[in-house]
Amino acid sequence: MENIVLPPKKNMLYRLGKHPLLIPYNRLFILVSLINLHIIYKSIFEWNWFDSDGIEINTIAQVVLINFTVGILVRQQYIINLLFSIATSIPTSWPLFVRRIAGKVYHFGGIHSSSTSMGTLWYFIFVGSLYYHYKHNLPGVNLTIIIVTSIILILLCIIIIMALPNIRSKYHNHFEITHRLGGWTVLILFWVQMVLFLNIENKSVSIFTSVNFWILFTVTISVIIPWLHLKKVNIDINRPSNHVALTSFDYGVTPFAGSSTALSTNPLLEWHSFANVPSPGKNGFRLTISRAGDWTGKFISEKPQKIWVKGIPTAGVGNIDKLFKKVIWVATGSGIGPCLPHLLLNETPSVLVWSTRDPNKTYGSKLVNEIKSVQPNAVIWDTDTKGKPDLVKIAYKAFCDHNAEAIICISNQKLTEKVVHSMEAIGIPAYGAIWDS
Secondary structure (H helix, E strand, O other): OOOOOOOOOOHHHHHOOOOHHHHHHEEEEEEHHHHHHHHHHHHHOOOOOOOOOOOOHHHHHHHHHHHHHHHOOOOHHHHHHHHHHHHHOOOOOHHHHHHHHHHHHHHHHHHHHHHHHHHHHHHHHHHHHHHHHHHHHOOOHHHHHHHHHHHHHHHHHHHHOOOOOOHHHHHHHHHHHHHHHHHHOOOOHHHHHHHHHHHHHHHOHHHOHHHHHHHHHHHHHHHHHHHHHOEEEEOEEEEOOOOOEEEEOOOOOOOOEEEEEEOOOOOOOOOOOEOEEEEEOOOOEEEEOOOOOOOHHHHHHHHHHHHHHEEEEEOOOOHHHOOOOOOOEEEEEEHHHHHHHHHHHOOOOOOEEEEOOOOHHHHHHHHHHHHHOOOOOOOEEEHHHHOOOOOHHHHHHHHOOOOOOEEEEEEEHHHHHHHHHHHOOOOOOOOOOOOOO
């Protein structure tokens, strides 16, 4: 590795655009935020905030719902699959600069986080307007509405706080619970709030004539759809070591390569997604689950015979390999799981760089030999005997040696960000997961 020399970084302006703080996820967050802030700025001068007829309150309510609707729909499984389908439909004959931009499709989470954050900001304004109307005895507001909207605002603030990156990573289980249970409660209270407003405005008006009803109806259906696929299925677990469980499923339709399945032992509290590994020419699929926390540790130790699954197979970052003529897969440890389906199918020519503890001992010789059979040029680095490698240099060497077009890294957050940023800084298209849950 000492002999591997990286080329000089691109100019300062280019590197600025590739800075981790300006990844497409954050750019989308900033764009949506600026649009909302512009509307707020214009509304200060153009809206009558203290309209006694409550016209502006209704407008604010619609802006709130539109923001939350965009934020929720962009994380809906069918929408995610559609976004990936559109992005990866670009043929490899197109210019690389177009394809490398399309490969950033998985950054859509920036729209989710920004829209819901801005929706919460607008809800602050909405509740403030209600308090003003209530204090000055203006029509359209009563004490019940004040109480319900205040509870919603408190819950939204808790959800936003628990979703902050540092808090989310430190208290992930609490984040999951507040996001799920808090989100459901807010959705129910939004329905209560709408009915309360309709009753005050005009009891003779049908709820079905309200625009807010149809917006809220769309959001509710979006939230319910994954739960219509809830089922408890049989699972076969092979544990080659105390560190990893190789699980097998054989139910329903075999998922497509590059998708993930959500698993749970307690459907109401927590869900964990893992990459599906379908075997070419065989029914069913596998998951590679490593010991990386309380839930996975308990799963590996107890080896349950049944597990809950929900929703549909959902596309992940690995799907973007379709955009390139050849890619380098960089994985550490159980990061091999999301790479496996692409390596086995070999629809996109690729070379694997895999750094892991004794691969045969940890994952079993059968799996390692299966990888080697489809990846004769793979670089499999045993950290037990060689220590930790410089994956940036190894990935760059593999990229050059095999004339690849892009690098896809599946590892922990710190290493993924290091590999992706280092490659992008020297002009190589690089991709890795976004830790936004």
